[in-house]
Amino acid sequence: MGEKRTVYLDHSATTYVRKEVLDAMVPYFTDHFGNPSSIYHIAGVSRKAIDTARAQVAKALGAGPEEIYFTSGGSESDNWAIKGIASANVKKGNHIITTKIEHHAVLHTCQFLEKNGFAVTYLPVDKYGLVDPAELERAITDKTILISIMYANNEIGTIEPIAELGAIARKHKVPFHTDAVQAIGNVKIDVNTQNIDLLSLSAHKFYGPKGVGVLYIRKGTKIDNLIHGGGQERRRRAGTENIAGIVGCGKAIELATADIEGHNKRIRALRDRLLAGIQAKIPDTHLNGHPEKRLPGNINISFEFIEGESMLLWLDDEGICASTGSACTSGSLEPSHVLLATGLPVEISHGSLRLTLGNVNTDADVDLVLDVLPKVVSRLREMSPLYKGKKGGCNVQ
Ligand SMILES: *Cc1c(COP(=O)(O)O)cnc(C)c1O
Numbered sequence: 195m196g197e198k199r200t201v202y203l204d205h206s207a208t209t210y211v212r213k214e215v216l217d218a219m220v221p222y223f224t225d226h227f228g229n230p231s232s233i234y235h236i237a238g239v240s241r242k243a244i245d246t247a248r249a250q251v252a253k254a255l256g257a258g259p260e261e262i263y264f265t266s267g268g269s270e271s272d273n274w275a276i277k278g279i280a281s282a283n284v285k286k287g288n289h290i291i292t293t294k295i296e297h298h299a300v301l302h303t304c305q306f307l308e309k310n311g312f313a314v315t316y317l318p319v320d321k322y323g324l325v326d327p328a329e330l331e332r333a334i335t336d337k338t339i340l341i342s343i344m345y346a347n348n349e350i351g352t353i354e355p356i357a358e359l360g361a362i363a364r365k366h367k368v369p370f371h372t373d374a375v376q377a378i379g380n381v382k383i384d385v386n387t388q389n390i391d392l393l394s395l396s397a398h399k400f401y402g403p404k405g406v407g408v409l410y411i412r413k414g415t416k417i418d419n420l421i422h423g424g425g426q427e428r429r430r431r432a433g434t435e436n437i438a439g440i441v442g443c444g445k446a447i448e449l450a451t452a453d454i455e456g457h458n459k460r461i462r463a464l465r466d467r468l469l470a471g472i473q474a475k476i477p478d479t480h481l482n483g484h485p486e487k488r489l490p491g492n493i494n495i496s497f498e499f500i501e502g503e504s505m506l507l508w509l510d511d512e513g514i515c516a517s518t519g520s521a522c523t524s525g526s527l528e529p530s531h532v533l534l535a536t537g538l539p540v541e542i543s544h545g546s547l548r549l550t551l552g553n554v555n556t557d558a559d560v561d562l563v564l565d566v567l568p569k570v571v572s573r574l575r576e577m578s579p580l581y582k583g584k585k586g587g588c589n590v591q
Pocket residue numbers: 206207266267268269270272297299344346347348373375376396397398399405407
């Protein structure tokens with residue numbers, strides 16, 4: 195009897211808001227609601243809260259507070275970085291370099307610019323999802339105005355050699371943007387030692403609220419505004435500030451970066467036990483992404499002969515929240531662009547499952563998945579004509 199337990203394994207899609215974060219936010223909905231642009235004293239409280247949050251974000255990135263801009267989230271930050279650099283540097287050149295495995299917030303922005311006279315190089319990745327720094331260097335021309343490469347991939351968890359890629363951009367004097375939405379809290383980020391000029395974050399991926407993000411812009415970077423209007427954010431991002439969200443973002447990043455090693459150790463231990471269990475109990479699997487250079491909570495694994503979508507529904511029936519491909523494309527049957535870029539065949543990519551562990555997960559969650567998943571996979575395979583074919587010896591792999 196009773197309600198079925200929910201096992202949440204989709205932390206790369208979004209996270210819950212930490213209690214300390216929510217507690218910090220609440221007064222800014224009620225007591226301290228003043229518009230920071232106003233003159234009277236209660237507005238000063240809001241201004242101070244934003245200053246504190248800006249300092250918290252700056253510290254987490256090794257940046258200066260004057261280089262931190264609050265936005266509505268990761269998508270806006272990516273759009274601003276790319277469109278803003280493109281329009282401010284159009285006289286200098288029209289070439290942008292990115293990769294085939296970016297989030298759609300980057301890919302679709304680049305595709306939009308392609309329709310407007312820009313030329314975009316989409317760098318390939320190896321079978322683990324890694325970008326080759328030599329390949330980046332070869333792609334740079336005297337028309338290149340921006341390089342945008344994600345820090346860590348949201349689907350397969352692969353962590354790119356950002357400092358090295360940034361050094362190449364720096365050497366050629368091309369601004370370097372990284373979408374670090376998945377990386378923050380999992381890897382130590384320092385915009386100076388890692389040669390980063392622009393960096394995107396989203397609070398709801400690190401136990402903060404939805405609808406607030408950050409764009410770090412290195413001082414002196416030539417970039418146009420994306421949102422025009424009032425003089426907020428030092429005249430660079432108009433719109434009355436989302437004060438409670440900004441406060442939550444600041445508190446959340448402070449907590450997420452306070453003990454990265456400890457967090458990694460705990461999440462990785464759970465992840466490694468889950469992965470080893472899956473691989474031991476289920477035959478014909480393929481781990482996507484890099485075996486070591488990956489986010490501590492990420493598992494992306496393909497099960498041959500089955501459909502990811504059906505797997506998700508069966509898992510959901512057992513209270514397990516997971517994902518196939520990226521959240522934005524599930525619901526459609528398009529294979530993941532990331533898995534295809536790693537060279538995974540279309541039919542195998544359809545049977546892929548992403549489990550992303552985070553702060554809510556426990557050993558009991560791992561045990562439950564290790565009990566349920568093998569049954570789900572074997573039931574689905576029983577129904578699959580391809581699998582039966584294999585068992586009959588007709589389908590040699
Ligand atoms: C979630 C995500 C985004 C988008 O962030 P939003 O705040 O949801 O707009 C961008 N890039 C990556 C890598 C993400 O995982």
